[in-house]
Amino acid sequence: MKVFWLPLLLLCLSSMLLSGAANTAIRPSIVNIGALFHANSTIGKVAKIAVQEAVNDVNSNSTILNGTKLNLILGDSVCSGFLGFIQAMQFMEKEVVAVIGPQSSVVSHIVSLVATELQVPMLSFAATDPTLTHFNSPFFIRTSNSDLYQMTAIADIVDYFGWREVIAVFIDDDYGRNGVAALDDALADRNCKIFYKAGLPPESDVTRSKVMDVLVHVAMLESRVIVLHVTSDIGQLVFSVARYLEMMGNGYAWISTDWLSSVVDSYSPLPPEMMNEMQGVIALRQHTPDSDAKRAFISRWKNITHGSLGLNAYGLYAYDSVWILAQALDEFLSQGGNISFSGDFKVRYLHATSLHLEAMHIFDGGQALLNNILQSDLMGLTGPLKFDSERSRVHPAYDIINLAGNGYLQVGYWSNYSGLSIVPPETLYHLPPNRSSSNQHLRNVIWPDGTTTKPRGWVFPNSGKQLKIGVPIRVSYKEFVSRVSGTNDMFKGFCIDVFQASINLLPYPVPYQFAGFGDGIQNPNYTDLVDMIAAGNFDAAVGDIAIVTSRTKIVDFTQPYASSGLVVVAPFKKKNSGAWAFLRPFTPGMWGVIVVSFITIGVVIWVLEHRINDDFRGSPRRQCTTILWFGFSTLTFSHRENTVSCLARVVLIIWLFVVLILTSSYTASLTSILTVQQLSSSVKGIDSLRTGNELIGYQVGSFARQYLMEELRIPQSRLVGLDSPTEYADALRYGRVHAVVDERPYIELFLSSQCDFRIVGQEFTRSGWGFAFPRDSPLAPDLSTAILKLSENGDLQRIHDKWLTTSSCSQDNTEIESSQLHLKSFLGLFFLCGLACVIALAIYFTRICHRVHRVSRTFVISDDRSCSIVRHLQTLRYVIDEKKEPSKKRRKTPDSEGSRVDDDGDEECRRIPKKQQTPTSVEGEDTPTQVGICPASLT
Numbered sequence: 002m003k004v005f006w007l008p009l010l011l012l013c014l015s016s017m018l019l020s021g022a023a024n025t026a027i028r029p030s031i032v033n034i035g036a037l038f039h040a041n042s043t044i045g046k047v048a049k050i051a052v053q054e055a056v057n058d059v060n061s062n063s064t065i066l067n068g069t070k071l072n073l074i075l076g077d078s079v080c081s082g083f084l085g086f087i088q089a090m091q092f093m094e095k096e097v098v099a100v101i102g103p104q105s106s107v108v109s110h111i112v113s114l115v116a117t118e119l120q121v122p123m124l125s126f127a128a129t130d131p132t133l134t135h136f137n138s139p140f141f142i143r144t145s146n147s148d149l150y151q152m153t154a155i156a157d158i159v160d161y162f163g164w165r166e167v168i169a170v171f172i173d174d175d176y177g178r179n180g181v182a183a184l185d186d187a188l189a190d191r192n193c194k195i196f197y198k199a200g201l202p203p204e205s206d207v208t209r210s211k212v213m214d215v216l217v218h219v220a221m222l223e224s225r226v227i228v229l230h231v232t233s234d235i236g237q238l239v240f241s242v243a244r245y246l247e248m249m250g251n252g253y254a255w256i257s258t259d260w261l262s263s264v265v266d267s268y269s270p271l272p273p274e275m276m277n278e279m280q281g282v283i284a285l286r287q288h289t290p291d292s293d294a295k296r297a298f299i300s301r302w303k304n305i306t307h308g309s310l311g312l313n314a315y316g317l318y319a320y321d322s323v324w325i326l327a328q329a330l331d332e333f334l335s336q337g338g339n340i341s342f343s344g345d346f347k348v349r350y351l352h353a354t355s356l357h358l359e360a361m362h363i364f365d366g367g368q369a370l371l372n373n374i375l376q377s378d379l380m381g382l383t384g385p386l387k388f389d390s391e392r393s394r395v396h397p398a399y400d401i402i403n404l405a406g407n408g409y410l411q412v413g414y415w416s417n418y419s420g421l422s423i424v425p426p427e428t429l430y431h432l433p434p435n436r437s438s439s440n441q442h443l444r445n446v447i448w449p450d451g452t453t454t455k456p457r458g459w460v461f462p463n464s465g466k467q468l469k470i471g472v473p474i475r476v477s478y479k480e481f482v483s484r485v486s487g488t489n490d491m492f493k494g495f496c497i498d499v500f501q502a503s504i505n506l507l508p509y510p511v512p513y514q515f516a517g518f519g520d521g522i523q524n525p526n527y528t529d530l531v532d533m534i535a536a537g538n539f540d541a542a543v544g545d546i547a548i549v550t551s552r553t554k555i556v557d558f559t560q561p562y563a564s565s566g567l568v569v570v571a572p573f574k575k576k577n578s579g580a581w582a583f584l585r586p587f588t589p590g591m592w593g594v595i596v597v598s599f600i601t602i603g604v605v606i607w608v609l610e611h612r613i614n615d616d617f618r619g620s621p622r623r624q625c626t627t628i629l630w631f632g633f634s635t636l637t638f639s640h641r642e643n644t645v646s647c648l649a650r651v652v653l654i655i656w657l658f659v660v661l662i663l664t665s666s667y668t669a670s671l672t673s674i675l676t677v678q679q680l681s682s683s684v685k686g687i688d689s690l691r692t693g694n695e696l697i698g699y700q701v702g703s704f705a706r707q708y709l710m711e712e713l714r715i716p717q718s719r720l721v722g723l724d725s726p727t728e729y730a731d732a733l734r735y736g737r738v739h740a741v742v743d744e745r746p747y748i749e750l751f752l753s754s755q756c757d758f759r760i761v762g763q764e765f766t767r768s769g770w771g772f773a774f775p776r777d778s779p780l781a782p783d784l785s786t787a788i789l790k791l792s793e794n795g796d797l798q799r800i801h802d803k804w805l806t807t808s809s810c811s812q813d814n815t816e817i818e819s820s821q822l823h824l825k826s827f828l829g830l831f832f833l834c835g836l837a838c839v840i841a842l843a844i845y846f847t848r849i850c851h852r853v854h855r856v857s858r859t860f861v862i863s864d865d866r867s868c869s870i871v872r873h874l875q876t877l878r879y880v881i882d883e884k885k886e887p888s889k890k891r892r893k894t895p896d897s898e899g900s901r902v903d904d905d906g907d908e909e910c911r912r913i914p915k916k917q918q919t920p921t922s923v924e925g926e927d928t929p930t931q932v933g934i935c936p937a938s939l940t
Contacts, residue, residue: 032069034098037088039079039104041079065327078104085105086111089116096342102127118363125144130147131148152183153187156193159191161441163458168219169197173203177230184228192777199219201239225254226456252458254456258285259399284403287318288416289314290383290427292380324386421441470513471534473518473525498800507787530773532555534774546770546773557775562771562792565768569765585674586822609652609842648845655833688762696739698741699743700722700743746770
């Protein structure tokens with residue numbers, strides 16, 4: 002047993018020793034790290050100082066790295082991808098374990114290839130290109146916010162102010178192009194778009210004349226919202242040229258990415274001439290929460306730079322990048338990691354000894370260090386230093402500033418959590434996220450024109466190009482729109498006058514030119530005209546264009562300036578009064594129900610009054626006559642019989658109310674029939690046309706044909722195209738079509754001169770006429786407002802009266818509808834009366850059954866079952882047919898309990914013939930009781 006335990010004990014001790022040796026591996030005294038800047042840039046100047054201070058703070062902090070010092074190796078890429086690559090190669094020769102930077106997105110794309118191959122993590126504090134991801138650059142880590150979030154913030158600002166189009170001015174490199182692509186996507190999510198993309202050459206090639214050429218072209222465009230995504234040097238040049246071209250006012254709105262805030266923070270206060278060039282500009286700045294550590298570092302910064310250089314947000318991110326690396330490196334060393342490098346076997350196959358590529362070594366602990374960096378969780382000057390699954394900083398946010406006077410105003414914040422707000426984002430993280438439009442807020446902005454009035458965001462371009470407006474060339478109904486004879490681009494009519502009056506109400510000039518659409522032989526297809534707007538052949542369309550669902554999917558319409566809808570017009574004939582005209586107010590079914598109701602009411606009243614009212618008694622013949630007489634006499638309220646029962650009175654009151662309504666309606670309808678000319682048509686409306694097989698006419702070019710075929714499923718073989726009002730009249734008059742379906746304005750104009758036809762049925766679609774524009778056109782809402790003003794001040798009606806004459810035919814009964822009264826109009830009244838009858842009868846028969854039961858208890862029932870049933874029925878007949886009178890006496894029947902028989906029982910016994918009553922006793926009782934006996938049979 003001892004022999005067995007001894008090897009096991011030695012094995013455990015050796016494992017413990019090896020583990021302890023690994024955990025207590027000797028830390029290196031110095032670790033090389035690289036830092037790559039553009040030293041002469043605004044961001045580079047600040048970041049260089051911030052990184053150096055961070056390295057000094059780490060090296061002087063005894064709680065981190067345990068005696069290991071960071072050796073900072075600086076490099077200047079001069080914003081050149083080639084020079085950045087050379088600097089990166091030099092870093093790798095010196096065996097750096099990580100690189101702070103690069104500052105430029107262009108350089109980062111190239112250097113990331115080297116870092117990935119040699120497994121050296123890169124912590125960039127300023128490369129915001131959103132295409133730099135862990136998919137194409139596995140060892141690239143962005144310690145600031147991606148432009149993906151910045152462009153989303155700009156899109157939210159554009160949407161907040163109600164603009165729909167912007168112009169993007171950007172530097173034409175990876176940083177600029179990819180940032181604008183992200184902006185395009187963000188705007189599209191909000192139904193906005195980039196109207197024009199104006200690229201500027203990179204810094205080394207840009208000149209004032211090139212900027213001038215770009216901005217002159219931009220000034221000729223209609224959009225006045227400009228997003229500027231460039232570097233600081235190019236941006237200052239752009240604003241200088243823009244002011245020279247008078248683009249810093251006059252309705253312009255400028256939004257700058259965070260390069261401008263870096264300039265403002267680094268050189269504040271800016272020279273007055275520079276501030277004058279940027280008045281009213283909105284700029285973004287990466288948000289860093291306020292904290293004691295941040296305020297202390299800002300105070301320390303002032304002592305370091307002596308006020309010659311301000312601290313911008315990128316300086317803070319550069320400082321935190323060093324601390325992220327230091328914490329990850331300390332964790333790496335604590336885990337037993339070694340700073341070691343090995344040769345890259347891929348380089349050996351190049352045989353490029355003159356390039357000394359053999360000096361490039363792979364960092365063996367690169368992947369482990371990268372994992373530690375991504376798992377960072379500490380608090381820095383810029384907030385929580387933590388990454389999400391996409392390697393982005395958590396809680397990305399931006400300050401929104403407005404340059405005004407000698408400085409700037411803080412007008413709000415943007416965060417990916419809650420959108421636009423006027424409170425710091427960190428105060429909202431404990432609340433549920435709310436991105437609704439009602440929760441988006443910004444303070445007032447001072448715009449480039451010096452006012453707080455929001456710019457409209459667009460004007461008509463100064464290029465001299467006029468709007469090309471398509472106008473249908475009609476061959477019929479020329480009162481609406483027609484081409485002036487002898488011209489190609491001049492039109493007149495109701496629609497043209499409305500359009501010109503609306504244009505005159507706009508607060509800005511609109512240059513336009515009409516262009517005819519159609520061959521002039523037949524009316525053009527209006528759907529094709531709308532399609533040409535969507536295709537870009539026309540800038541707008543003016544005319545009698547119906548607003549229908551299929552068209553609204555491809556173009557925008559203004560507010561309707563004329564109501565419209567499809568109606569049916571058909572020939573008619575006049576009705577004569579005739580000898581039987583008094584029957585026409587009600588339909589045959591209605592007459593039948595009325596007759597049955599009179600008889601029913603007579604029966605119900607007889608049932609309720611028969612036992613207690615002598616007026617409803619007598620011989621069967623007399624009672625039948627009373628029923629019929631009483632029922633029909635209520636028509637004229639001339640019934641002479643009195644009603645005694647409360648139930649009968651309730652039923653009668655309700656019935657008389659029904660009779661009052663019926664007689665009033667009958668009188669009104671009959672008066673109309675006898676005094677007003679009546680028209681009739683075999684067509685009753687669209688429903689009768691839909692179910693029949695007759696031919697239907699429609700106007701060529703109208704949407705009516707498509708609607709009848711697709712919505713109402715009427716086969717094309719039944720549809721006949723007609724071009725003019727004359728064809729309408731001839732086709733209807735000679736039977737070529739049974740009816741015509743067209744829009745109401747056309748039909749009203751047609752009926753003003755054709756008195757042999759009328760509208761039948763109701764308007765079965767609701768729409769209107771409007772002017773068509775391309776989707777998201779800013780002119781459409783402004784014209785809609787102008788049309789509403791025309792309607793309010795009466796000008797729209799005056800234009801209507803000028804072109805559309807009133808009918809010369811009689812306006813009485815223009816629409817043919819059935820003048821008869823149908824049963825469905827009175828169902829409620831009949832139901833109410835019927836319900837009262839049913840309830841009254843139910844109460845009455847309940848009482849009868851109760852009395853029959855009580856009366857039957859006073860008789861001895863025979864054992865013969867058939868005799869019992871007959872006797873019950875005969876008793877029921879006697880009870881119903883009896884004449885009930887008030888009882889004067891109460892007869893008592895002696896029994897063991899001294900109970901008595903009720904009056905009704907006395908009356909029933911008195912009405913039974915005396916020969917059928919004999920005294921007897923009931924067996925089974927302790928005390929015999931005298932009751933009446935019912936014999937087994939009647940003789």
